[in-house]
Amino acid sequence: MNFKGYPLSVIGSREKNEDAWLVLDEHALYAVADGVGGGLHGEVASSMAVDGLRDRAVQVPDFRDTFYQLQEDILRESMEKIGEPLMGTTLTAVSLSREGARVGHVGDSRCYLFGDATLKLLTEDQEAYDERHGCPVLISYLGMPEGEMPKITEEVFPVVPGNRLLLCTDGLYRQISDHRMIEIIKEHLYSPEILLRALCDEALRVPYSDNVTVVYVEIEA
Secondary structure, three states, rough: OOEEEEEEEEOOOOOOOEEEEEEEEHOEEEEEEEEOOOOOHHHHHHHHHHHHHHHHHHHHHOOHHHHHHHHHHHHHHHHHHHHOOOEEEEEEEEEEEEEEEEEEEEOOEEEEEOOOOEEOOOOOOEEEEEOOOOOEEEOOOOOOOOOOOOOOOOEEEOOOOOOOOEOHHHHHHHOOHHHHHHHHHHHHHOOOHHHHHHHHHHHOOOOOOOOOEEEEEEEOO
16 A cells, blocks of 8 residues: 655644644655644654654654653653643654554544544543533643653554544644545545645634644555
8 A cells, every 4th residue: 555645734823833743755654733722842742752752763663662751751851841741742653564554642642543534533542520610621642741651542443545644732623523525525525635735724714713733644555
C-alpha cells in the first residue's frame, strides 16, 4: 500500500497557534499535537512532541516507549524554563504499514478512519467533566507533573486501499459536527488540499474559534 499525508493548521481567533503537526510519508508516520490550554509555552511543548517523534521515526511503531520519553523531555524542559510543570501537550500519532494503522495517543486530539462513507473514531478523549466550569478538562497529556503519568494508549486497526485517516486537534471536532465532516470528506475525497481548507473554514465559522490542525492521509494500493 501507498500512503500520502496532507497537513493544514490555522490559528483561528487565538493570539498564537499552539498546535503542531507531522507528516513523514517516507516513514508513513503522521501526528498532531495541541499545547495544553491554560499552561505556558504550549507551542513549545507541541513542537517538542512532533519533533521528538520525527527524531525517533526509525523506532516507530513502538509508540509507548517514545511517548514516555517525550513526557520526560517536556517535563524537564518545563522545570528548566519555568520552574514549574506548566508545559504540556496532547499527541496523537499514526504509523502505517500493510499490517494496519498503529495509533499512539495521549490527550484529546483525535484520529478518525474514513471508509464506506462513515467516520470511525479510533481514539478516546482523555478528559473529565468539570461541573464547576461546565466543560471537559484534560486529565492526561505529555508534560504532566512528576509523580503523575499520562495514560498512553497504543492500538492497531486494519486499513484497506481507499480508506482515509483524519488526525485533528480539538479545534476541529469541537467546532464542526461529525456529520458535517463526513459531508466535506465525501465532497472532496480526491482533492485533499481543498478538503482541508473546507474543514478548517467550516470550523472557523464558530465565534472565538480555537486553533485548528488537521492531517489527512490517503491510503491507496
